[in-house]
Amino acid sequence: MLLSPRITALLLAVLISALTTVFLAFVEGVTNSMLFVAGVSSFGVSFFLILYAIEILVYREVDKMYKTIHKLKLKDFNITRKSISKNNNPFKKLNDEIFVYVAKKQKEIEELRRIEQFRREFLADVSHELKTPIFAAQGFIHTLLDGAIDDEKVRGKFLAKAAKSLDGLDALVKDLVALSQLETGEVKMHFERVDLHEVVGEIFDQLEKIAHNKGVSLKVRTDKPNGTWVKADPQRIVQVMTNLIENAIKYGNEHGKVLVSLEEDKKNILVSVKDDGPGIPPEHLSRIFERFYRVDKSRSKERGGTGLGLAIVKHILNAHKSKITVMSKMEKGTTFSFKLEKTD
Template identity: 40%
Template sequence: MATSFRRSYRFALKTSLYLTLFLTLFSAGFLVVAKSFSLELIVIYALSCFIFSFLIIQYRVEFFIYKKIKKIYEDVSLLNSSGIDPEEMTTTDMATLSREVAKFAEGKKLEIEALQLRDTYRKEFMGNISHELKTPLFTVQGYIETLLDGAMKDKKVRKKYLARAGKGVDRLIYIVKDLDMITKLETGELSLNKEEFDIVELIQNVFDLLEMKAAKKNITLSLDKHYPPTMVFADRDRIQQVLTNLIVNSIKYGKNDGATEISIEDLSKNKIIVRVNDNGEGIEKKHIGRLFERFYRVDKSGSRKEGGSGLGLSIVKHLLEAHNERIYVESTFGVGSEFSFTLKKAKKTAPVKSKTGVLQSWVFF
């Protein structure tokens, strides 16, 4: 029972005992001197002193400690959403109270740190997006103003400047479209059209599309070995976009005469993992945690020269998350990088015979 006794009661109890002992001894001495000592009278007197002292002290503790601290709780507006259990505030146990306040302070400290981190990312994001948009805007504005100032009279200059302004507008549209796609993915507005398709064939198609881009740096695009048809269940167009963005990045940051190699492995009964390896410049460890943030660039000067919206990896992450899949990164600075992602695979059932021969049907996990 002593362990469950509230400490304010212990305080009142001990103080009452001290007061009772003092008053009883004092009164007993007085009565002895007065020669009218009575044991029964002393016991009744001691009991009365104890009860009265206990009630007064407990009341004072409740009033001066508990009520004032509760008022502090009520006055602090942050406590409205702190999650502190109101029942905990009914105690006058200072140790419990201290633990609750310390817990609250630690929680608020973590919240503040998270908010500060988000604010830093927000400022970086606003700075990046303003830079990405103002560069093509100023380019377009410069060419148009030059034409309006008289250059449009020269047919050659007019055609050249309009073509360059058109490229600037195309870049703006590209950035806005990418931002719009990410927003739709985050809000769930972008629906996926899932179907079965051969991931090996899709990879070869992406290689064909990017062959000329890779040839400018003499980078080889290849599979690590010959693969039979590997059926997966996903949105074909979106996975093509994922592969395109990853391979374009490997070319962009790859070394001249380098290589980008893709491998496919069984991860589990119903999953495969696609790995995109390159022997490019690699990524420092400090950047890996932020690679998938919007507009985050590892090399802020060199990457802008290479073009792009700065949203490629962010789109990749969101597209894969929309498929309930994951993406992984491993990189060694100066050696190369590997981006890998999972996909749901189709399971081939027993062949079904028909008049034209044997048909293969596919079901999905």
């Protein structure tokens, strides 16, 4: 039970008065009148001294500390006054406020540490990704400047390789800019009525050569072959589907198959892109949407790409108020799925 300073002082004064009276009752020659006066006197003096000690020396100072901490909390965390405890006990209020304040500060410190760690990793990844194409292009160009330019055969070959490295650098920079704009909200989605079945067909046509070279068959399965209409940004949803289908081709098995499913429910179209490749180890599933994260870095490099595709896909779908999920079984394949709002 929570007690106010007056009730606390009253109880303690009654206890002291009772003890004093009982003690004097055992003294020989003490009359009832004397006991009464002693009891009343000890009660009065004890009550006011205890009340002064609690109210003036303790409660008021603690209450000042509470108000100071509360002001800091309001300033730091913009907490409304409705969340202020109505408890009259300043010790309890102070304890609660200190606990909440310290907990939030600890959370803030942990978040700053996480951001700092993320910043270090990001800078290291960007430096590494930029270094590879730059050094490659530098090597080819300096070789030409050192005399190889006079050999037409070598010149053409080295210039083509330098151009390829610079094209990779250009793609990386564009993806970094796109990802940054998506994260900061600079890129606004322009929602329209989009036929996903048609989009998938066009992407299949664009990636037909890559799939043919690997012997991969591309198939689409839909509940509405005459048109699967969704509310989406046409340019961005093409980017999402292209990335997922191209990844399925690149990382799937040779002579395998890629299946794109468009299934309808009451309000949405469930989109899934499935391959029958080697799968993704469970320990990597939670991180594949991070920037530059690669399950097998050596093999990923061989297949090309900037390592930012899935991060961009995630942010585009977040802007569509959708969430991408991944399911994978070793040696059985991987499936990426998300939902889009359907429209007639």
